[in-house]
Amino acid sequence: MDFSLPTEPMNHKRKNPDPSPDSDESTTQLSSPFPDEVLERVLSLLNSRKDRNSVSLVCKDWYDAERWSRTHVFIGNCYSVSPEILTRRFPNIRSVTLKGKPRFSDFDLVPPKWGAYVHSWLLVFATKYHFLEELRLKRMTVSDENLKLLALSFPNFKALSLLSCDGFSTDGLASITTHCKNLTELDIQENDIDDKSGKWLSCFPENFMSLEVLNFANLNSDVNFEALERLVSRCKSLKVLKVNENMTLEQLHRLLVLAPHLRELGTGSLLQELTPRQHSELKSAFNNCKNLNMLSGFYEVTSIFLPVLYPACTSLTFLNLSYAALRSDELSNLLVHCPLLQRLWVLDSVEDEGLEAVGSNCPLLEELRVFPASDPFEDEILHGVTEAGFLAVSYGCKKLHYVLYFCRQMTNAAVATIVQNCPDFTHFRLCIMNPRQPDYQTNEPMDEAFGAVVKTCTKLRRLAVSGLLTDLTFEYIGKYANNLETLSVAFAGSSDRGMECVLKGCPKLRKLEIRDCPFGNAALLSSFRKYESMRSLWMSGCKVTMDGCRLLAQEMPRLNVEVIRECGNDGFQADKLYVYRSVAGPRKDAPSFVLTL
Amino acid sequence: MSPPLLGVGEEDQSNVTLLASPASIDSLCRNSSELKERNYMGLSDCSSVDSSGVSMVSDGNKSSLNLKATELRLGLPGCQSPERDPERCLLSSAQLDEKPLFPLHPLKDGQYPSSQKAVGSGSKRGFSDAMDGFTKEKYLAKSEVAPMLSPRPSSNLGLKTEPTNAKEVAPSKIVQERPRAANEPRPNHNGSANGNSSAPATKAQVVGWPPIRSFRKNSLASTSKNNDEVEGKAVPGAIFVKVSMDGAPYLRKVDLKNYSKYQELSSALEKMFSCFTIGQYGSHGTLGREMLSESKLKDLLHGSEYVLTYEDKDGDWMLVGDVPWEMFIETCKRMRIMKSSDAIGLAPRAVEKCRNRN
Numbered sequence: 017m018d019f020s021l022p023t024e025p026m027n028h029k030r031k032n033p034d035p036s037p038d039s040d041e042s043t044t045q046l047s048s049p050f051p052d053e054v055l056e057r058v059l060s061l062l063n064s065r066k067d068r069n070s071v072s073l074v075c076k077d078w079y080d081a082e083r084w085s086r087t088h089v090f091i092g093n094c095y096s097v098s099p100e101i102l103t104r105r106f107p108n109i110r111s112v113t114l115k116g117k118p119r120f121s122d123f124d125l126v127p128p129k130w131g132a133y134v135h136s137w138l139l140v141f142a143t144k145y146h147f148l149e150e151l152r153l154k155r156m157t158v159s160d161e162n163l164k165l166l167a168l169s170f171p172n173f174k175a176l177s178l179l180s181c182d183g184f185s186t187d188g189l190a191s192i193t194t195h196c197k198n199l200t201e202l203d204i205q206e207n208d209i210d211d212k213s214g215k216w217l218s219c220f221p222e223n224f225m226s227l228e229v230l231n232f233a234n235l236n237s238d239v240n241f242e243a244l245e246r247l248v249s250r251c252k253s254l255k256v257l258k259v260n261e262n263m264t265l266e267q268l269h270r271l272l273v274l275a276p277h278l279r280e281l282g283t284g285s286l287l288q289e290l291t292p293r294q295h296s297e298l299k300s301a302f303n304n305c306k307n308l309n310m311l312s313g314f315y316e317v318t319s320i321f322l323p324v325l326y327p328a329c330t331s332l333t334f335l336n337l338s339y340a341a342l343r344s345d346e347l348s349n350l351l352v353h354c355p356l357l358q359r360l361w362v363l364d365s366v367e368d369e370g371l372e373a374v375g376s377n378c379p380l381l382e383e384l385r386v387f388p389a390s391d392p393f394e395d396e397i398l399h400g401v402t403e404a405g406f407l408a409v410s411y412g413c414k415k416l417h418y419v420l421y422f423c424r425q426m427t428n429a430a431v432a433t434i435v436q437n438c439p440d441f442t443h444f445r446l447c448i449m450n451p452r453q454p455d456y457q458t459n460e461p462m463d464e465a466f467g468a469v470v471k472t473c474t475k476l477r478r479l480a481v482s483g484l485l486t487d488l489t490f491e492y493i494g495k496y497a498n499n500l501e502t503l504s505v506a507f508a509g510s511s512d513r514g515m516e517c518v519l520k521g522c523p524k525l526r527k528l529e530i531r532d533c534p535f536g537n538a539a540l541l542s543s544f545r546k547y548e549s550m551r552s553l554w555m556s557g558c559k560v561t562m563d564g565c566r567l568l569a570q571e572m573p574r575l576n577v578e579v580i581r582e583c584g585n586d587g588f589q590a591d592k593l594y595v596y597r598s599v600a601g602p603r604k605d606a607p608s609f610v611l612t613l
Numbered sequence: 614m615s616p617p618l619l620g621v622g623e624e625d626q627s628n629v630t631l632l633a634s635p636a637s638i639d640s641l642c643r644n645s646s647e648l649k650e651r652n653y654m655g656l657s658d659c660s661s662v663d664s665s666g667v668s669m670v671s672d673g674n675k676s677s678l679n680l681k682a683t684e685l686r687l688g689l690p691g692c693q694s695p696e697r698d699p700e701r702c703l704l705s706s707a708q709l710d711e712k713p714l715f716p717l718h719p720l721k722d723g724q725y726p727s728s729q730k731a732v733g734s735g736s737k738r739g740f741s742d743a744m745d746g747f748t749k750e751k752y753l754a755k756s757e758v759a760p761m762l763s764p765r766p767s768s769n770l771g772l773k774t775e776p777t778n779a780k781e782v783a784p785s786k787i788v789q790e791r792p793r794a795a796n797e798p799r800p801n802h803n804g805s806a807n808g809n810s811s812a813p814a815t816k817a818q819v820v821g822w823p824p825i826r827s828f829r830k831n832s833l834a835s836t837s838k839n840n841d842e843v844e845g846k847a848v849p850g851a852i853f854v855k856v857s858m859d860g861a862p863y864l865r866k867v868d869l870k871n872y873s874k875y876q877e878l879s880s881a882l883e884k885m886f887s888c889f890t891i892g893q894y895g896s897h898g899t900l901g902r903e904m905l906s907e908s909k910l911k912d913l914l915h916g917s918e919y920v921l922t923y924e925d926k927d928g929d930w931m932l933v934g935d936v937p938w939e940m941f942i943e944t945c946k947r948m949r950i951m952k953s954s955d956a957i958g959l960a961p962r963a964v965e966k967c968r969n970r971n
Contacts, residue, residue, distance in 0.1 A: 120821065122824075123822070123825075124827060180828075206826055207828075234828065287853050287866055338829070387829065451822065504824075506822070506824070
């Protein structure tokens with residue numbers, strides 16, 4: 017959770033304890049200098065979570081004022097607090113963001129039916145937060161009944177965002193579109209959804225006009241295009257429209273003509289033959305989209321189509337090509353037209369040459385994500401990106417601070433140069449796809465690479481390491497990464513010492529996720545008090561045993577120490593360990609395979 | 614780029630002849646002793662599927678096939694090998710699943726020649742993975758459907774087992790055993806110790822690695838395949854048509870230029886859509902995740918059959934396979950895999966139309 021819960025009583029506002037008859041109000045210097053209402057009004061302008069947390073710790077008055085004026089709450093781990101505690105402290109919430117499962121559930125490391133049910137939250141919200149407007153869920157389990165409850169319980173409901181969730185179907189979406197008369201945002205991304213049909217879109221009432229954000233790019237069923245067309249023409253405030261891959265070019269054209277004011281567009285599949293007339297019509301439609309700053313989609317795109325986009329690219333700041341296996345020349349030709357680009361997501365089909373084009377054409381680039389275009393375990397590794405591509409980008413894009421890079425090979429020297437070129441990294445996520453692969457030139461471990469990263473990039477908040485790594489990497493991290501908040505480790509380290517170094521250092525560490533490393537009980541227990549200052553710890557495939565976990569649970573009663581027990585597990589090893597702080601106590605909804613120690 | 618995930622490119626290596634048009638039936642009959650028939654003609658008379666599921670016997674005039682030749686082995690040498698035993702139950706239910714998805718060509722009078730047998734074993738192997746209770750292999754199963762769908766395993770029939778198939782199967786095995794092997798060191802695959810990539814066929818899969826979301830991983834499969842079709846070919850020459858299947862949640866697109874005959878097209882489509890067939894019948898219980906019982910599988914097999922139809926430039930729906938291939942790709946606008954019950958009555962029209970054309 018991201019609001020601080022003070023464990024000791026705050027300084028009370030101290031009034032003058034013995035008001036003499038002579039004293040008047042102006043001498044009560046210890047009381048608050050202005051009335052509560054003013055304080056609340058001022059605090060209501062405060063949006064940053066961190067600032068609000070700080071404010072709440074000043075004194076009891078400020079704690080109260082803050083809690084009454086808070087309208088948005090972010091809960092990073094749904095089991096760290098209960099809906100009752102939340103609603104008791106914050107009575108006026110309009111917007112909730114809830115995250116559920118550990119991040120490694122995205123990679124199938126968490127069995128299904130693990131938990132993170134939104135159900136209990138919605139039940140409480142329905143009574144306590146009648147004016148709820150926004151709900152953003154990530155890695156939660158949501159059912160169709162939940163969505164129906166949501167749709168019916170909150171008359172002012174405006175924005176629903178479901179990212180990486182599971183448990184629901186398009187029927188649930190239909191409840192939302194049918195009943196939420198004030199809906200402005202419907203954002204359905206990358207969920208494990210039972211996609212039965214596209215009928216949900218047709219459930220928007222004919223007089224419904226308030227939609228501003230619609231993202232159904234990851235849904236596969238066809239929607240009724242005429243219904244979508246009518247919807248788009250009615251909703252004059254529509255800013256974000258991301259359609260699914262079944263949308264044809266002709267349909268896309270019709271939508272663009274209706275909504276040239278779009279800021280973000282997600283295209284459908286772009287694989288049709290275009291007549292010259294269609295080509296120029298589309299190009300002109302894109303030309304009319306003067307506000308477009310994000311483009312995504314591009315399922316199955318062909319070269320012929322790309323020039324149609326060029327007029328729209330001049331104002332682009334975010335280009336998501338991560339579903340389009342473009343070649344380097346195609347990307348290059350496109351990027352020439354995108355001088356203002358700040359964020360770029362691509363597949364590694366563009367290869368190093370494509371990334372050279374990024375370096376040459378996008379001086380304002382701040383974020384780059386390069387995903388693998390094919391499953392490296394399935395296909396011959398003939399293509400992809402190497403250290404050369406990353407280097408090229410670092411030479412050309414000095415403002416780069418966020419990178420997610422899946423590559424086939426890397427060297428220590430390249431990384432050292434990269435961070436010299438771009439010392440402002442805040443997020444450095446390097447994934448050398450072959451586990452435990454050393455520097456391919458020197459055959460040494462990649463320790464020095466990550467050493468260079470943490471020494472040079474003082475603002476680093478998020479780090480993911482890969483390649484062959486010894487404990488030295490973690491010594492560096494523990495010693496230098498003073499702002500590090502999230503660390504992801506896989507197939508790395510030589511002994512307990514590695515993890516111990518991280519736990520002893522990294523004062524701002526919040527999330528530590530480890531898989532398949534030789535860290536055992538000694539490491540786990542080396543700095544167990546630290547876990548209370550963190551959101552969570554995940555360890556899977558390591559050398560931790562049940563006894564070690566039990567010991568941790570004993571020492572730290574305010575932590576939830578959970579072991580996910582897989583079938584076939586002998587009961588000695590703790591194969592999957594999830595530790596997190598919580599004020600809500602142990603889970604009451606844990607399935608049988610989750611043991612709370 | 615690498616061979617397409619769905620193994621379309623591997624067709625050439627297969628010595629399985631795929632039935633596609635009436636003309637080839639005769640030649641097939643003649644060649645049947647050497648070749649395994651893949652039944653895309655809607656022929657199966659699956660009553661001969663026995664519960665052991667290990668061998669399938671041809672009816673009718675295919676008696677020249679010996680039992681040994683029809684015994685389907687998926688990968689590792691024989692079912693005698695102890696290693697294979699845990700797989701057996703998967704195999705047998707997989708092998709039950711050999712009913713073709715969509716016959717290309719029922720006989721004119723609506724009957725199906727009983728002479729051909731369903732031999733789609735290689736492709737069905739992937740379903741058992743998908744149906745596996747270990748849902749954490751789910752995404753792997755999906756991505757593994759590709760190699761499992763390759764006709765290579767079925768080329769073992771009657772031949773010595775090839776080591777490559779052992780490797781194809783082994784990865785899934787390793788993964789499936791993973792949950793039981795909690796104490797085993799996690800190091801994934803053969804090449805990892807050296808840090809170099811070994812030949813892809815020997816790579817073992819690691820659950821959840823590389824760390825990309827399942828959603829993206831599944832999209833990759835179709836992306837890389839489709840773009841392999843596009844790359845290296847004159848794009849203007851590509852003929853993309855949408856293919857829909859009754860009951861499947863979404864459409865696929867294929868480039869007809871990628872294929873030179875019906876059998877290639879049909880096997881590619883079968884691979885693309887095979888997962889949906891199981892999925893929809895899995896809705897009895899959970900969607901395809903639980904192991905379908907033998908009886909449920911039999912229901913599937915005896916249940917509806919599918920027919921591949923297409924809409925031509927005149928807007929008429931016809932059965933695929935009637936006209937010569939070249940004519941077909943020029944006139945086909947889109948395709949639909951429909952239940953054979955819906956398709957009755959198409960055949961006569963198709964033939965007539967063809968006559969009218971010629």
